[in-house]
Amino acid sequence: MEIDKLKKWMDAAHSFQSEDFWNNIFDSKQTSAAPFNPQTISDFFPKCDLFEEDNMLILEAEVPGLERDHLNISIQQQVLTIKGEFKSLQTNRKYHIKERANRKFKKELILPYPTVCQQIKTDIKNGILMIFMPINLEEVEDIPITFNSTDPE
Incomplete structure (x- = not known):
């Protein structure tokens, strides 16, 4: 072993x-x-938390230093896509150390429930992107489970 x-x-x-x-x-x-x-590193970035609270899915994603202009969020068939681009390279600077690269990212998350897209709200605070997605309860259906009435013994 x-x-x-x-x-x-x-x-x-x-x-x-x-x-x-x-x-x-x-x-x-x-x-x-x-x-x-x-x-690939893009599969792990941005780091996200997705949780449910009061019939709402809430996503928190780390996007330090990202400006709203460089961010795109979309939902299609319960797949949330977050795309963005970090632009840290300044052409007029003489760098002695350059560890923060310009880079694009795309992260797709499968949501556990359908959402009401027209009521989604977003906010960025202290480098954390927050997406508030109301769960579309009308599209969530429970499927009844039936058991065979004859029990094999």
Whole structure:
């Protein structure tokens, strides 16, 4: 059993050492239309919390320094899409250290319930994007479960 765990750890460690892994992370030309790759940094950004409160879905997403002009939010068939672009590079500056890259991101989240799109509200405060989405209770249906009346004994 311990050898199996060690083998899994070695396989994971090996994937982080591959050149392809690091090229995917730092490849600024990667498009959002590319097939899902679990090793890309955009899959983890922005970090989000989605919770339910008073018949409302509330999403909180970390978007530090992002301006409203560089953000787009849409919902289509219970898929919430957040797209944006961080623009930190200033052409008239002489950088000694440049760790914050210009980058685009796209995050898609499948919502657990349909929402009333016309009543969605958004806010950005202290680098946290908040999206308030009323649950469309009219479209949530419970499906009755029936059991076979003959019990095999």
